[in-house]
Amino acid sequence: AQSVAQPEDQVNVAEGNPLTVKCTYSVSGNPYLFWYVQYPNRGLQFLLKYITGDNLVKGSYGFEAEFNKSQTSFHLKKPSALVSDSALYFCAVRDKAGGFKTIFGAGTRLFVKA
Amino acid sequence: GAVVSQHPSRVICKSGTSVKIECRSLDFQATTMFWYRQFPKQSLMLMATSNEGSKATYEQGVEKDKFLINHASLTLSTLTVTSAHPEDSSFYICSATPGSGDSGETQYFGPGTRLLVL
Numbered sequence: 001a002q003s004v005a006q007p008e009d010q011v012n013v014a015e016g017n018p019l020t021v022k023c024t025y026s027v028s029g030n031p032y033l034f035w036y037v038q039y040p041n042r043g044l045q046f047l048l049k050y051i052t053g054d055n056l057v058k059g060s061y062g063f064e065a066e067f068n069k070s071q072t073s074f075h076l077k078k079p080s081a082l083v084s085d086s087a088l089y090f091c092a093v094r095d096k097a098g099g100f101k102t103i104f105g106a107g108t109r110l111f112v113k114a
Numbered sequence: 115g116a117v118v119s120q121h122p123s124r125v126i127c128k129s130g131t132s133v134k135i136e137c138r139s140l141d142f143q144a145t146t147m148f149w150y151r152q153f154p155k156q157s158l159m160l161m162a163t164s165n166e167g168s169k170a171t172y173e174q175g176v177e178k179d180k181f182l183i184n185h186a187s188l189t190l191s192t193l194t195v196t197s198a199h200p201e202d203s204s205f206y207i208c209s210a211t212p213g214s215g216d217s218g219e220t221q222y223f224g225p226g227t228r229l230l231v232l
Binding site (some may be wrong): 032034038041042043044045046049051089090094096100101103104105106107 | 118120148149156157158160163164205207209211218219220221222223225226228
């Protein structure tokens with residue numbers, strides 16, 4: 001069965017500092033991995049995805065994520081946080097052999113202080 | 115980029131009435147659309163997968179007679195909450211995937227519909 005764990009309910013970081021939002025996953029086969037961001041009362045916006053190839057994936061708004069197969073992790077990172085990055089972040093996984101069904105993590109709320 | 119719209123964005127209805135929510139892919143054809151439900155401060159719960167021209171596939175525990183899904187065209191799926199009750203109050207989000215058939219395709223999400231049943 002597929003599952004996604006986001007171990008931190010909340011991450012606090014000062015503006016200008018690097019940020020990391022953690023994600024680990026479990027799938028029976030090979031994974032497709034996604035990060036989405038959600039602002040209050042809005043749908044989810046796609047940030048980036050890992051399909052194959054380079055383990056470091058670059059996405060929207062300066063975000064990047066590194067796929068680590070041995071640790072089954074896909075942590076989201078940004079070198080310098082902005083106050084406007086404050087939002088709810090979801091990691092999601094899809095089994096390559098399992099069609100389009102996507103499992104979402106519980107979400108991590110990011111607070112960036114000015 | 116790919117845009118998905120939902121209508122209405124917010125709806126208040128009386129208990130016992132039915133509510134229809136539309137999900138449209140505006141600039142791409144979506145053979146597959148998904149309906150999610152999100153409770154406050156929680157993650158998305160997949161309710162059903164909607165395929166154009168065929169019956170929706172519901173997740174375990176989701177009542178298909180209560181949450182009617184119709185995927186009438188490659189750009190439109192509707193979710194009808196029948197005989198709504200206060201416990202159906204929630205944030206409903208749809209998503210759509212371009213029809214390449216590649217399971218690595220990105221899901222694009224609508225802005226969500228806030229349903230309040232009084």
